[in-house]
Amino acid sequence: MSKLVGSLQGICFFIAFQLVLYAVFGLVGFLLLRHSTFVKSLYLNDYLAKIDPQYL
Numbered sequence: 001m002s003k004l005v006g007s008l009q010g011i012c013f014f015i016a017f018q019l020v021l022y023a024v025f026g027l028v029g030f031l032l033l034r035h036s037t038f039v040k041s042l043y044l045n046d047y048l049a050k051i052d053p054q055y056l
Contacts, residue, residue: 033039
């Protein structure tokens with residue numbers, strides 16, 4: 001029984017680690033690319049502003 005609990009616990013820790021890693025990389029990428037001319041040329045703010053909560 002302890003092998004099963006250990007396996008499930010390891011999988012849960014791995015999933016949590018992946019989520020934290022994605023959040024950190026996303027935040028670093030956002031901070032570094034925020035002032036990039038390429039990102040500004042995509043006009044993402046215009047596209048995202050047109051999405052209303054009802055659509056989501």
